[in-house]
Amino acid sequence: xxxxxxxxxxxxxxxxxxxxxxxxxxxxxxxxxxxxxxxxxxxxxxxxxxxxxxxxxxxxxxxxxxxxxxxxxxxxxxxxxxxxxxxxxxxxxxxxxxxxxxxxxxxxxxxxxxxxxxxxxxxxxxxxxxxxxxxxxxxxxxxxxxxxxxxxxxxxxxxxxxxxxxxxxxxxxxxxxxxxxxxxxxxxxxxxxxxxxxxxx
Numbered sequence: 001x002x003x004x005x006x007x008x009x010x011x012x013x014x015x016x017x018x019x020x021x022x023x024x025x026x027x028x029x030x031x032x033x034x035x036x037x038x039x040x041x042x043x044x045x046x047x048x049x050x051x052x053x054x055x056x057x058x059x060x061x062x063x064x065x066x067x068x069x070x071x072x073x074x075x076x077x078x079x080x081x082x083x084x085x086x087x088x089x090x091x092x093x094x095x096x097x098x099x100x101x102x103x104x105x106x107x108x109x110x111x112x113x114x115x116x117x118x119x120x121x122x123x124x125x126x127x128x129x130x131x132x133x134x135x136x137x138x139x140x141x142x143x144x145x146x147x148x149x150x151x152x153x154x155x156x157x158x159x160x161x162x163x164x165x166x167x168x169x170x171x172x173x174x175x176x177x178x179x180x181x182x183x184x185x186x187x188x189x190x191x192x193x194x195x196x197x198x199x200x201x
Contacts, residue, residue: 035060035064036053036056036057036060039056039060040052040053040056118159119157119158119159121191121192121195123158124158124160124191124195125187125188125191127154127155127157127158128150128155128158128183128187128191129183129184129187130154131149131150131152131154131155132146132149132183132184132187134149135148135149142179142180142181143172143174143179143181146169146172146181146183147169149183150165150168150169160194164194164197167190167194168190168191168194171186171190172186173186
């Protein structure tokens with residue numbers, strides 16, 4: 001409603017039958033374009049200042065009738081949103097890669113520390129042979145005794161990983177005639193292989 005008109009004439013808002021008293025010029029919103037309705041910011045009573053409403057209309061309405069400008073603006077907004085989404089995804093990916101790299105470095109450092117403090121090949125061979133001698137003085141124990149010997153707590157001092165120990169036990173050859181394992185020969189064959197595999201990692 002133009003400024004200077006009779007108070008309350010032609011004024012309306014959603015949810016209010018009458019405008020609040022002692023207000024300046026305001027504009028009704030019920031017949032406004034939905035696009036403009038999404039842009040303006042009404043007060044707590046649902047009214048919009050008339051001068052502010054005119055500024056918004058003078059800015060927005062020309063764009064509504066200029067399809068080229070409207071299309072360029074829409075494309076610019078869409079591109080900005082897409083760039084923002086790409087940037088966010090890239091930051092998340094870089095953060096994930098950084099955390100994985102840090103974890104990998106920590107695991108490698110831990111593994112290097114373990115290997116640095118681990119006994120050498122000769123010490124492992126001697127320790128395993130000693131365990132085998134305690135299990136069977138004939139140096140050819142049966143598979144059950146060999147397995148029991150490899151599960152002893154003293155074998156843990158060799159610091160063989162679970163995979164290394166599983167492979168070491170699995171490669172043990174059982175004599176089909178005597179059902180025994182020549183563990184000394186087995187140890188001297190496979191412990192060097194285990195240490196060579198460690199170097200190739």
